[in-house]
Amino acid sequence: MSKSNVTRRGVLKTGAAAGAGLALPTILTAGSHSGFTNAPTGSTVTLGFNVPQSGPYADEGADELRAYELAVEHLNGGGDGGMINTFSSKTLEGNGILGKKVEYVTGDTQTKSDAARASAKSMIEKDGAVMITGGSSSGVAVAVQALCQEAGIIFMAGLTHSNDTTGKDRKANGFRHFFNSYMSGAALAPVLANAYGKDRKAYHLTADYNWGYTTEEAVVQATEGMGWETVNAVKTPLTQTDFSSYIAPVLQTDADVLVLNHYGGNMINSLTSAVQFGLRDKVVNNKDFQIVVPLYSRLMARGAGANVKGIFGSTNWHWSLTDEGSKAFTKSFGTKYGFPPSQAAHTVYCQTLLYADAVNRAKSFNPCAVAEALEDFEFDGLGNGKTLYRGADHQCFKDVLVVKGKENPTSEFDLLEVVEVTPVAQVMYEPDHPQMGGAEATLGSCNPGA
Amino acid sequence: MLGLNNKDLRLFIIVICLTVFAPFILNPFPETSELAQFNAGYPDLMQRFIIFGIFAIGFNILFGLTGYLSFGHAAFLGVGSYAAIWMMKLLTLNVIPAILMSIVFAGLFAVVVGYISLRRSGIYFSILTLAFAQMSYALAYSVLTPITGGETGLQIKATDTPLLSNLAEGEIGRANLFGLDMRSSFELELGNWLFTFNAGYYIAVVFMLIAFYLSIRLFRSPFGMMLRAVKSNQQRMNYTGLNSKPYTLAAFVISGMYAGLAGGLMVAMDTQVGPERMFWTASGEVVLMSILGGAGTLIGPVLGAGMIKYMENIISKINDNILHKWFEFMPDGIEDFLVTIIHPFIGKGWHLTLGLLFMAVIIFLPGGLVELGQRIGRLFRRGGSKDTAAQSTPAE
Numbered sequence: 059m060s061k062s063n064v065t066r067r068g069v070l071k072t073g074a075a076a077g078a079g080l081a082l083p084t085i086l087t088a089g090s091h092s093g094f095t096n097a098p099t100g101s102t103v104t105l106g107f108n109v110p111q112s113g114p115y116a117d118e119g120a121d122e123l124r125a126y127e128l129a130v131e132h133l134n135g136g137g138d139g140g141m142i143n144t145f146s147s148k149t150l151e152g153n154g155i156l157g158k159k160v161e162y163v164t165g166d167t168q169t170k171s172d173a174a175r176a177s178a179k180s181m182i183e184k185d186g187a188v189m190i191t192g193g194s195s196s197g198v199a200v201a202v203q204a205l206c207q208e209a210g211i212i213f214m215a216g217l218t219h220s221n222d223t224t225g226k227d228r229k230a231n232g233f234r235h236f237f238n239s240y241m242s243g244a245a246l247a248p249v250l251a252n253a254y255g256k257d258r259k260a261y262h263l264t265a266d267y268n269w270g271y272t273t274e275e276a277v278v279q280a281t282e283g284m285g286w287e288t289v290n291a292v293k294t295p296l297t298q299t300d301f302s303s304y305i306a307p308v309l310q311t312d313a314d315v316l317v318l319n320h321y322g323g324n325m326i327n328s329l330t331s332a333v334q335f336g337l338r339d340k341v342v343n344n345k346d347f348q349i350v351v352p353l354y355s356r357l358m359a360r361g362a363g364a365n366v367k368g369i370f371g372s373t374n375w376h377w378s379l380t381d382e383g384s385k386a387f388t389k390s391f392g393t394k395y396g397f398p399p400s401q402a403a404h405t406v407y408c409q410t411l412l413y414a415d416a417v418n419r420a421k422s423f424n425p426c427a428v429a430e431a432l433e434d435f436e437f438d439g440l441g442n443g444k445t446l447y448r449g450a451d452h453q454c455f456k457d458v459l460v461v462k463g464k465e466n467p468t469s470e471f472d473l474l475e476v477v478e479v480t481p482v483a484q485v486m487y488e489p490d491h492p493q494m495g496g497a498e499a500t501l502g503s504c505n506p507g508a
Numbered sequence: 509m510l511g512l513n514n515k516d517l518r519l520f521i522i523v524i525c526l527t528v529f530a531p532f533i534l535n536p537f538p539e540t541s542e543l544a545q546f547n548a549g550y551p552d553l554m555q556r557f558i559i560f561g562i563f564a565i566g567f568n569i570l571f572g573l574t575g576y577l578s579f580g581h582a583a584f585l586g587v588g589s590y591a592a593i594w595m596m597k598l599l600t601l602n603v604i605p606a607i608l609m610s611i612v613f614a615g616l617f618a619v620v621v622g623y624i625s626l627r628r629s630g631i632y633f634s635i636l637t638l639a640f641a642q643m644s645y646a647l648a649y650s651v652l653t654p655i656t657g658g659e660t661g662l663q664i665k666a667t668d669t670p671l672l673s674n675l676a677e678g679e680i681g682r683a684n685l686f687g688l689d690m691r692s693s694f695e696l697e698l699g700n701w702l703f704t705f706n707a708g709y710y711i712a713v714v715f716m717l718i719a720f721y722l723s724i725r726l727f728r729s730p731f732g733m734m735l736r737a738v739k740s741n742q743q744r745m746n747y748t749g750l751n752s753k754p755y756t757l758a759a760f761v762i763s764g765m766y767a768g769l770a771g772g773l774m775v776a777m778d779t780q781v782g783p784e785r786m787f788w789t790a791s792g793e794v795v796l797m798s799i800l801g802g803a804g805t806l807i808g809p810v811l812g813a814g815m816i817k818y819m820e821n822i823i824s825k826i827n828d829n830i831l832h833k834w835f836e837f838m839p840d841g842i843e844d845f846l847v848t849i850i851h852p853f854i855g856k857g858w859h860l861t862l863g864l865l866f867m868a869v870i871i872f873l874p875g876g877l878v879e880l881g882q883r884i885g886r887l888f889r890r891g892g893s894k895d896t897a898a899q900s901t902p903a904e
Contacts, residue, residue, distance in 0.1 A: 111824075111856030166824045166856050171661055171782035173820070179552035179778070180821055183704070197659040201780055204663045207680070208691075208779075222660055266650035267659040293650065502666040502680060 094424045095210040095507030096186045103158040103423065105130070105410070106165065106187035108178050108202060109216065113169035114322055115194035117357050118217055118402040122192060123164065124395055125403035129410035132390070133160045140390040144383040144439035145411060149418035156417055163187060169194065171201035178202050182209050188423050189214060191409055194402065196220030196269050203232035210507015212425045214409035217402040219321075219353055221272040224453035226495025230504040231425055233432055233452045235412065236405045237485075239269070240493050242352045242372040243276030245458035245480035250370060251284040254315065254348055261313035262291035263304055263328060265320050273319045275493055277352050281317075289313040296324065301331040309335070314342040317350045325351055326361035333365045354461055356400050359473040366463030366473060373459050375404040375441050376474055383441040398471050408440045412447070426504040444482070450489035452501065455482050516724050519807060523720055527713045530554055531703045538700030542834060546822060551693060551706035553821050555777045557814045558712040559770050562719050564797040564809030566766020569723060571795070572804035573732060574759050575739035576626075579634040580641025581794050583621070584764040586648065586786035588614040588771025590655075593662045593781050600672035601664075601681045603690065603711070603776035607769065614768020615761055622760035626753060629742065641791050648783035661782035683776050685711055690777055708777045715773060719766060724806055726762070735759050800869055802876030811877045816862065823858040 098104070107126045110119035132140045135152030142150045154160050163185045165177030174193065181187040190206055191214035193199040199218035206213035207229040215223055215234040219242070224234045250258075260281060264270040270293070278288050289311050294304050305328070308316055316337060320328050332338075332349055340347035351358075354371035377388045377398035387407065391399040399407075412432065420427035433449030442456040461474040490497045509517055526533065535549030548554070567581050588610035595606040625636040648656040656662065664681045675681050683690045690708035697703075726732050734755050737745055745752050775781060784790070793816060801812025831850055835843040853861045873879045 112859065116856070162829075163825060164827045164855065166858070170784040170787075171780065172785055175778060175780065176552060176556065176821060177825070180550060180825065183550040183552055184547065195659075197661065197782060200660040201663070201782060204780060205778075208682070220660075227660065227663075227665075268653070269659070271653075271658075295646065296649065498667060500666055 093506060093508060094426075096182065096188045098158055098186075098188055098423055101158055102161045103155055104181075104185055104187045105160060105162045105413075106178065106181035106185065106190040106192075107162055108165045108167055108174060108181065108190055108192040109406075110169045110194045110198070111164075111166040113167075115169050115217075118194045118355070118400065119167070119192075121357075121400045121403045122194065122216055122406045125391065125399060125407040126162065126164075126191075126410060128391060128394060129407045130160050130162055133410070133414050137394070138386075138390050141383050141387045141407065141411060141440055144386050145415070146438040147415045147419070149415050150411065155414045156421065156423070160414070167193060167198050167202075169198060171197050174198040174202050175205050178205055179209075182211055187211070189413055191406060191413070192216045193218055196223055197267075199223050199234075200227045203227065203229050207231045207502065207505055210425055210505045212413065212428050214406075214413050216406045216409065219273070220269040221276065221493050222268060222495070224451045225272075225493065226499045228451050228453075228495075228499055228501050230429060230452075230501040233409070233412075233429075233447065235409050235454045237372075237374050237456070237458055238453065239273040239276040239352070240487055240491070241458050241485040242273065243278075243280035244485040244487075245372050245460055246277065246350070246352060246370065247280035247284045248484070249460045249478050249480070250281065250315075250350060251286075253370070255345065256285035258286045258315045258345070258348075259289045259311075259313045259343070260286050260315045260317050260350075261289050261308050261311060262317045262319060263301070264291055264293050265324050266293040266295055269321065270319050272493065273352050274317075277317055277319065277350075279493070286315075294320070294324070294328070298324065299327050301328040302335070304328070305331050305335045305337070308332075308337065309340075312342060314345045315348045315350060317352065319352060321353055321355075322358060323361070325358050329362050329365050329369070354474060355402070356471065356473060359463060360470060367465050369463045370477070371461055373461050373474065374401045376401065376459060376461060376476055377404075378472070378474075378476065379441060379459075381441060381443065383439045387441060404441060411440070412437070424506055426506050429504050443479075446482075448489070450501075451494065451499075455486060457482050458485050510721070512724060513728075516728065516806075520721060520724060523807065523810075524717060527558065527716065530557070530709075530713075531705055535701060535703055539702050540700050545826060545830060548818055548822060549704065551691070551704055551709055552778070553817065554706065554709045555712055555773075556817045556821070558709065558716045559773045559777070560794075560797065560813035560817055561810040562716050562773065563767055563770035563794055564801070564813040565716075565719055565723050566763045566770070567794045568798050568803060568805075568809040569726060569735075569766065570759050570763035571798055572809070573727070573735035573739060574756055576629065576756060576760070577634045577795065578625075578637045578760070578763070578791075579788070579795065580621070580637035580639070580644075580791050581763070581767050582786045582788070582790035583637075583641035583644040584614040584618055584767035585771040585774075585790070586644060586781070586783065587617045588768030589775050589781040589785060590648070590662070590771075591768070592772040592775035593664070593779065596664060596670065596681070596683060596775065596779060597662070597668045598670060600670050601684055602672075603683050603685050603772075606683075607715070607772040607776060610772025610775070611765045611768045614771065615765040618761045618764025618768075619757075622757050622764070626756050626760060638788060638791070641786060642788055645783055645786040645788070648786060656781075656783060659783065661780055663780045681779075683708075683779050712773050712777065715769060719769065720806075720810075727806060731755070731758075796866060800866060800876055802878030805876070805878045808876050808878040815865075815877065819858050819862045819865075823854055823861055824856065826854040828855075 109122045131137045132142050163181050167174035178190050189212045193216045196218045199215045203213045213232040221239045262274050264274040318328050337347050349369050351371040354373045359366045388398050416428045416431040420431040432447050435447045438444050445456040458480045459476050460478045462477045464475045467473050531549050535547045537543040591613035592606040592610040595609045621640045666680050688707050692707045694705040738752050797812035798809045802808025831847045835846050
């Protein structure tokens, strides 16, 4: 009985569905109507802001989201316009992008590539986002970048410092404004050689994952180029919180510099531990022992407190810069939220503006047209001086800031001081540099989807 | 029919209908309405429902039947995923060999882990499996970077040239089934509604239905009865002279193979693997899925998986902006007040919402969502008569 019953029901249902399908002439396949994925059709355009709202980089994510909201406000003509006024390209007039009002959707990457891809996919498949941006770690950035390449969407990377993003994992649809490990190394090495001399012996502690590897490689090569010697490089597990067992062996060697290739909570703990061990008061080989942190962020400096005083590192941008762009951005961010923006906020704000401007110049949302407009685009006025979006690997080239922990901070935001602005020529590299994946690395061809 | 009794057959047919018509069922709100936010009928999420459904069904074979709480099941998911992506990178972009290999490798790994972990039971077993999973995670994250790609994971790249696929120079390979792209979709527009029928989704559905059918058969088999006996009193079983270890090991391996299948399907639908797929929170998630839905029941874990994935993907995307749009019609003061009240439960607060829901289920519905269904069913069948002698099959 049940058998025939069921078959009939199934047949009826299938028949009904098939009938409905056949009866309708307006059957579409994804986005085929305009030649690329999620072409905006109405009076609005949707951008996807995919940032870590939970997990270890939630602080950076929250600051990124603030900057995105500010950027959207400025693009739609609200607020004081921020860096739109100082940006060298003048296509942004506060009327959205290509005259379409900017709307946005947000998602939580949880600092996991799976969750980030799920969130990005829902933005593409459900919300019709035409561009995805964000990410606060290289693993996530690389994963989402590959997804956007497959789907035919532009990806504007947020805070991602590993060489891989525009190195061996570069993609035609992905763009990065933030600097990378290689640049950190190249910018830091001369400053370190100046300050500490050319015959130093360095000991590296490196977070045991991709970003740590590329940073260690970059710093080792750059400092050895200056005449330094690398005594040892030890990998530390990412989840390590007590670094004393890694710091103690440093004292047994004749190293006189400790390089901490750590980020976030790792760096806060390892630096604190190193200072507590009295490394900074040591004298080895008749030289004062020194500590270096290749990648600094204000949030980290705040976590490490007084321990960062006098310690060198590099950063993408700092709010205390005095060029017109930085001042305008710091002002409008500060007015809206009551505190100065972080480098993560700055880079995502720039990325949003750069995308909007590229669309305006290309007069199309088509990812291939946008990519063409961004490639080899030179601009100024976004806080980093003259900048080039190189076409060969979609990496921004700009001056790199070498910073030092401030001796007498005046507030909890005023922890770093800019020691030197390393000119872009010094951090430039060939697109097929061995650290960037060598000759094998390729962008592939641009994918408009559909 | 199919060797199932009437009740199971009915359940199986319900599951078939639900999965086949999911694109309609999950998209109840028209595109233009504000409620479209709650639509879940887009390919990625539907695929996830199915894949995590399989994962939970497999976990339930171990946990629901034998009572052994594995706290490291995500490791098998990860091993399956890595096996699948390497098959695609090296051999062929067809998903079938990838999925088969993912099952095989996860099964082999489960034999090793199970053989060692099953020497203990209870909390010690859980800790052992947890340790294995975390070890796998740490290995994949850093030590085995050349094989696993480390933190950035593995993807199919333009430089990959699988043996049996002929790709044009620089073309990025796509997972397919004999040429049918996993991501190709057929969209049906009915008025304001948009329904998407995705190739990958239906392939996953086929696997899930097979997996579900096998799990019903397993539940009703003498082997399943033996596993239940292990759960109710393993010591007594041992005293009767019966060696229960082969049974538990078999259940463990089957369960691991289900997880491997889920991992392989994940790669087939979305060609990328990252190590955090094996992190202990992922293992914890499948435990939550089973308990939320109803451990030891056939359909429960699938419902639990759907619930958690829905919260993760839909609730986490609601932001203050959207709330303001919803409450626009109210006076400013009340609007802001309501947004402030709801704010902690949306966006990144989806964990909190899920936690509250989980607590509510544990306290009021110890049998999970299945018990809720049973209670509602009884209400209808008996015209609301109070039946306090309610007996439910879920986990004791």
